[in-house]
Amino acid sequence: MPEAVDAPFPAEIDDLAAWVELSYELGLTDGLPVHPPMRNVVDALVAGSGRAADDVVAMIPPRNGRATVEVVAANAAMAGARPEHMPVILAALDAMSDPAHNLRGVVLTTHPCWPLVVVSGDDVQRLEMAHAEAVFSGGGNRANVAIGRAVKLVLWNVGASFIGEPVKEVLGHPGRLAYCIAESPDSPWEPIHRARGLDEASGVTVFACEGPHSVAMWAADDDPHNRLGQAADAMSIRGSNNTHTMGEVLVVMTPNEARHLAAMGYGRVDVQRKLFELARRRIGDIRPRGPLRPDTSPEHWYSSWPEWVDQSSDDTLVPVVERPGDIHVVVTGADSIPFMAVCPGWGELGGFAVTRPVRVPDVPGSGSSEERA
Amino acid sequence: MSFRLVDPRGVVHHTEPADLAPRLGAVPEDIDIGFLVNEVSRQTGPDFTRYTEVIEEVLRGRYRRVEVVRDAKPVLSRPAERSLLHKYRHCRGVVTGLAK
Numbered sequence: 001m002p003e004a005v006d007a008p009f010p011a012e013i014d015d016l017a018a019w020v021e022l023s024y025e026l027g028l029t030d031g032l033p034v035h036p037p038m039r040n041v042v043d044a045l046v047a048g049s050g051r052a053a054d055d056v057v058a059m060i061p062p063r064n065g066r067a068t069v070e071v072v073a074a075n076a077a078m079a080g081a082r083p084e085h086m087p088v089i090l091a092a093l094d095a096m097s098d099p100a101h102n103l104r105g106v107v108l109t110t111h112p113c114w115p116l117v118v119v120s121g122d123d124v125q126r127l128e129m130a131h132a133e134a135v136f137s138g139g140g141n142r143a144n145v146a147i148g149r150a151v152k153l154v155l156w157n158v159g160a161s162f163i164g165e166p167v168k169e170v171l172g173h174p175g176r177l178a179y180c181i182a183e184s185p186d187s188p189w190e191p192i193h194r195a196r197g198l199d200e201a202s203g204v205t206v207f208a209c210e211g212p213h214s215v216a217m218w219a220a221d222d223d224p225h226n227r228l229g230q231a232a233d234a235m236s237i238r239g240s241n242n243t244h245t246m247g248e249v250l251v252v253m254t255p256n257e258a259r260h261l262a263a264m265g266y267g268r269v270d271v272q273r274k275l276f277e278l279a280r281r282r283i284g285d286i287r288p289r290g291p292l293r294p295d296t297s298p299e300h301w302y303s304s305w306p307e308w309v310d311q312s313s314d315d316t317l318v319p320v321v322e323r324p325g326d327i328h329v330v331v332t333g334a335d336s337i338p339f340m341a342v343c344p345g346w347g348e349l350g351g352f353a354v355t356r357p358v359r360v361p362d363v364p365g366s367g368s369s370e371e372r373a
Numbered sequence: 374m375s376f377r378l379v380d381p382r383g384v385v386h387h388t389e390p391a392d393l394a395p396r397l398g399a400v401p402e403d404i405d406i407g408f409l410v411n412e413v414s415r416q417t418g419p420d421f422t423r424y425t426e427v428i429e430e431v432l433r434g435r436y437r438r439v440e441v442v443r444d445a446k447p448v449l450s451r452p453a454e455r456s457l458l459h460k461y462r463h464c465r466g467v468v469t470g471l472a473k
Contacts, residue, residue: 012376012377013378067383
């Protein structure tokens with residue numbers, strides 16, 4: 001943990017060039033340079049939120065720092081966000097604060113998972129977010145990176161999720177720098193927030209997951225069973241938390257892959273069901289062996305699996321999630337070569353997907369519907 | 374010209390730092406001790422439920438009366454609920470954080 005975490009913060013500086021070194025000395029960044037949180041910029045970001053500066057957005061673990069709108073705006077300013085990004089940033093932080101997400105556990109765990117922010121619906125185009133090439137690394141787009149970066153800086157500065165102490169992540173995750181994607185408007189299916197029951201123009205879904213594991217369509221013909229089988233294979237690897245404890249998993253596919261499946265009669269729910277059917281592992285392949293776990297007796301069964309899984313037989317095929325709805329399907333990426341990607345979750349331990357609406361205020365600078373009209 | 378800045382760290386309500394519990398020192402002949410295992414028994418890693426059973430056997434050989442409270446958090450990734458901690462309220466010492 002940076003020693004300077006509670007060091008006095010200067011109310012003003014005379015030389016902006018001094019900010020870079022000061023930001024490092026105060027431990028205000030994880031290594032990447034950050035913009036100075038200048039008062040006028042922060043005020044504009046607060047205005048873009050349409051909320052009062054002292055509204056409390058969330059208490060951010062692990063140190064339970066109070067993230068007011070103004071404090072979030074200060075971090076958004078450091079991330080290079082614009083006022084119109086604020087409603088998305090606030091929605092993401094609100095979603096992460098849902099107990100189902102277990103943000104405290106997510107930021108502290110040894111596991112390489114991090115909250116992925118998925119923006120869907122009208123805001124993808126309103127904010128001109130990237131949803132094509134290299135979408136998982138920001139797509140060369142300010143909105144994608146700034147939103148993901150602002151969230152990260154809030155978790156860093158307000159929550160004090162510093163590496164080593166208290167964060168124990170063993171290998172790390174590139175998405176810890178910024179982890180935000182936008183769902184493609186070219187999807188043949190409704191946006192993911194609507195599929196999750198949110199009847200709003202735009203939504204933000206957060207899900208703590210690993211980085212994308214590429215799934216190319218090697219040797220797959222047009223049959224959806226075979227194509228989704230490629231992803232199912234990646235979903236059920238032996239080293240995945242999902243394989244051993246279930247939880248939730250994200251499957252991403254390019255728009256052309258989704259359109260192909262749609263043309264074959266598949267909706268998102270059909271994809272989820274097919275993946276649930278295919279992404280399974282034979283217990284005998286994953287049951288630990290060795291002197292400490294020598295047998296298949298009930299005391300050594302997985303306690304987190306539902307009772308309908310017959311653990312007495314090595315030949316039982318165990319799904320990687322408990323129900324099809326625990327497989328989150330997002331359409332994004334370049335509309336060139338059909339591709340999929342699998343982002344395993346944290347397993348049963350948390351990081352579960354939470355969806356929130358994006359409330360765009362009718363205030364100048366927010367890109368609201370009134371302004372657009 | 375000066376530039377006004379906004380502190381991005383927010384307000385933190387400082388609480389007293391949690392010191393390590395004092396050592397039990399000389400233990401009388403009667404002992405009440407608790408083990409709070411960090412995770413339910415699972416297939417991977419050592420079995421700390423069994424481990425605490427072994428410690429209990431050792432303690433019973435040393436003391437006249439040994440009362441042991443043993444439980445596990447339902448999910449290792451979340452802090453223990455107050456109701457679970459309440460089970461240990463009478464213990465002279467509690468060993469926590471036991472995991473693989």
